[in-house]
Amino acid sequence: MSLTNVLFGFFFVVFSYWMVIARTRRQVLALTLAGVLAVTLVTPPTSQAQGTLVTAIQSVLNVINGVVKKALDSINSVRNAISDFYKQTTWPVALINQAKAMVTKMIGQYRSVMQNIFSINLKSATLPNPTRLENAMRNHQTSDFASLTSSFGNTYGSLPNTTAASPNDRTMMDMDDALAVDNLKTLKMSDAAGDLILQAADNMENAASQAAPGSAPFLTATAVVASIQSQALTQKMLAAELRQEAARLAHENALLKRGSVMTGDVNTQILNLLKRK
Amino acid sequence: MKNAIHSVMRGMKWACGHKVRTIVLLVVFTLLAPNPIRSQFVDPCCAILATGLTTISNTLSSVIGGGLNSILSIEKDISKFEQTVVWPQNLINQARSLVGSVQGTFNQIQGIMRIPVNSATLPGTQQFEQNLLSRDPNQIAQTSAQYTAVYGAVPNATAASPQVRDMADMTDAAAQAAMKRAIEIDALADLELQAADQINQSIQTAAPGSAPIIEAQADAWLVRANAYTQSATADLMRVRAIDLANASANVKNGAANAAAVQQQIYNLLKRQ
Numbered sequence: 001m002s003l004t005n006v007l008f009g010f011f012f013v014v015f016s017y018w019m020v021i022a023r024t025r026r027q028v029l030a031l032t033l034a035g036v037l038a039v040t041l042v043t044p045p046t047s048q049a050q051g052t053l054v055t056a057i058q059s060v061l062n063v064i065n066g067v068v069k070k071a072l073d074s075i076n077s078v079r080n081a082i083s084d085f086y087k088q089t090t091w092p093v094a095l096i097n098q099a100k101a102m103v104t105k106m107i108g109q110y111r112s113v114m115q116n117i118f119s120i121n122l123k124s125a126t127l128p129n130p131t132r133l134e135n136a137m138r139n140h141q142t143s144d145f146a147s148l149t150s151s152f153g154n155t156y157g158s159l160p161n162t163t164a165a166s167p168n169d170r171t172m173m174d175m176d177d178a179l180a181v182d183n184l185k186t187l188k189m190s191d192a193a194g195d196l197i198l199q200a201a202d203n204m205e206n207a208a209s210q211a212a213p214g215s216a217p218f219l220t221a222t223a224v225v226a227s228i229q230s231q232a233l234t235q236k237m238l239a240a241e242l243r244q245e246a247a248r249l250a251h252e253n254a255l256l257k258r259g260s261v262m263t264g265d266v267n268t269q270i271l272n273l274l275k276r277k
Numbered sequence: 278m279k280n281a282i283h284s285v286m287r288g289m290k291w292a293c294g295h296k297v298r299t300i301v302l303l304v305v306f307t308l309l310a311p312n313p314i315r316s317q318f319v320d321p322c323c324a325i326l327a328t329g330l331t332t333i334s335n336t337l338s339s340v341i342g343g344g345l346n347s348i349l350s351i352e353k354d355i356s357k358f359e360q361t362v363v364w365p366q367n368l369i370n371q372a373r374s375l376v377g378s379v380q381g382t383f384n385q386i387q388g389i390m391r392i393p394v395n396s397a398t399l400p401g402t403q404q405f406e407q408n409l410l411s412r413d414p415n416q417i418a419q420t421s422a423q424y425t426a427v428y429g430a431v432p433n434a435t436a437a438s439p440q441v442r443d444m445a446d447m448t449d450a451a452a453q454a455a456m457k458r459a460i461e462i463d464a465l466a467d468l469e470l471q472a473a474d475q476i477n478q479s480i481q482t483a484a485p486g487s488a489p490i491i492e493a494q495a496d497a498w499l500v501r502a503n504a505y506t507q508s509a510t511a512d513l514m515r516v517r518a519i520d521l522a523n524a525s526a527n528v529k530n531g532a533a534n535a536a537a538v539q540q541q542i543y544n545l546l547k548r549q
Contacts, residue, residue: 004311012306019298028298035305042309053322057329064336072344079351086355091363142389149396159398168429171401175427178397178406185394193386200382207375214364217488218372221480222379224495228473229383231502232466236390238509239459243409245516246455252523253448254428260437
C-alpha cells in the first residue's frame with residue numbers, strides 16, 4: 001500500500017508540474033488526455049457483487065456434500081462389503097476353526113488305528129535259519145546288511161565251488177543271488193524310508209491342525225514336494241523289481257538256450273551212434 | 278507563516294486564472310487517489326467470506342474427515358483380521374520351519390537310499406551288477422555285452438530251431454530293456470529328488486502369496502514323476518507279458534515235439 005502512495009505522490013507532483021508549466025491549449029489538452037489514459041489504466045475493474053462470493057462458497061459446499069461425500073460413502077460401503085466378504089465368505093473364522101478341528105479329530109480317529117494295523121507282526125518262519133532271515137528282512141534297519149547276507153546264505157545255500165558246478169551255472173547262480181539280496185536290501189531301505197515318510201506325513205498333518213489360511217500354502221507346497229520324493233522312492237523300488245523280473249526272465253531264457261544246445265548235441269550223438277551200427 | 282499564506286493566495290489566483298486545468302487536475306487526482314483499505318470487521322464481504330470458510334471447514338471435518346475416519350476404522354479392522362486370522366506371522370514362520378523339518382527328514386531318506394546294496398561275488402557278475410545299480414545312463418551302452426557274458430548269447434542256427442532262437446532273442450531283448458529301463462528310472466528318480474530339494478528350499482524363503490506358485494511347479498514335477506512311474510510299470514508289464522508268452526510257447530513246442538516223436542515211432546514200426 002505504501003508503494004501505491006509513493007507512486008501516487010510522484011504522479012501528483014509530475015502531473016501538477018506539467019499542468020502548471022503548460023503554455024498552450026494543445027499542451028493542456030494533451031495532459032488531460034494523458035490523465036484520462038492514466039485513470040483508465042489504473043482504475044481497478046468493477047468489483048463483483050457479494051452475491052457471487054456466496055454462490056462460490058455454496059458451490060464448494062455443494063461439491064463437498066455432493067460428489068465428495070457420495071464418493072466417500074461409496075468407498076466406505078465397498079470396504080465394508082469387502083470386510084464382510086472376507087469375514088463371512090472367504091475366511092470365516094468359524095469355518096477355519098471347524099477345518100482345524102476336523103484335522104485334529106481325524107488325527108485322533110485314524111492315526112493310531114492305522115499305526116496299529118501297520119505294525120501287526122507278519123513273520124511266519126519257524127526254523128532257525130529262515131527265522132533269522134525273516135527277522136533281518138523285516139526289521140526296517142539299514143545297518144545290518146551283513147547279517148542279511150549271511151542269513152540268506154544259510155537259508156538258500158552259498159555258491160558251489162568251481163569243482164561242484166559248471167562256470168555257467170555258478171555265474172547264473174551268483175547273479176540270481178546277488179539280485180535277490182540286492183532287492184532284499186533295497187526293501188529294508190524302503191521300509192526305513194517309509195517309516196520316515198509316515199513321520200513326515202504326521203508332522204504335516206499336525207501342522208495343518210494349527211495352520212492359518214495364509215500359512216497353509218506352505219504346507220500344501222511341501223506336501224507336494226514330499227509326494228515327488230515319495231514317487232521317486234517308488235520308482236527306485238520299481239527299478240529294483242524290474243531288475244529282478246528281468247533277471248528271472250533271463251535265467252529262464254538261459255536255461256532254454258542251454259537246453260536247446262544240449263538237445264542238439266544229444267541228437268547228433270544218437271545219429272552218430274546209429275550210423276556206427 | 279506569511280510566506281505560506283502568500284503561496285496559497287498565489288495558488289488560488291492561478292486556479293481562478295486556469296479553471297480548466299484546475300478541474301482536470303482535481304478530476305484526475307480524485308480518480309487516481311488510492312482507496313483506503315476496508316476494515317475486516319466492518320466489511321460485509323469479509324464477514325461472508327469468513328462464515329463461508331468456517332462452514333467449508335466444518336463440512337470438511339464432518340463429511341470428509343468423518344468419512345475418512347470410517348474408512349480408516351474399516352481398514353484397521355481388515356488389517357487386524359488379516360494379520361491375526363488370515364496371515365498370522367507366527368503361524369507362517371511355524372509352517373516355514375515345518376518345511377525345513379520335512380526337508381531334514383527327506384535328506385535322511387536320501388542318505389539311506391544311497392547305501393550300497395551290491396552283493397555279487399564273481400568278477401563277471403560283479404561288473405554286471407555294478408552296471409545295473411549304477412544309476413548312470415551313460416553305462417547303458419555296456420549293459421547288453423555284460424548281460425550276454427552272464428546269461429549267454431542266442432544259440433546259432435545249427436544249434437537250435439528257428440522257433441527257439443526267436444523266443445530266446447525276444448526274451449533276452451525284453452530282459453535287457455527292462456534292466457536298461459531300471460538304470461534310467463534310478464537316474465530319473467535321483468534328479469527328481471534333487472529337484473524336490475531345490476523346491477523345498479525355495480518354499481522356506483517364500484511368502485504366502487508366492488508359495489502357491491512354487492506349489493504349482495511342484496505339482497508339475499509330481500505329474501512328471503507319475504509319468505516316469507507309469508513308464509517303469511509299463512516295462513514291468515512287458516517283462517511279465519513276455520514271461521507268459523514264453524510259457525505258452527513252451528506248451529506249443531512241447532505239443533509239436535510230441536507229434537514229431539509219435540510220427541518217428543510210427544515210421545520205425547512200419548520199417549520192421
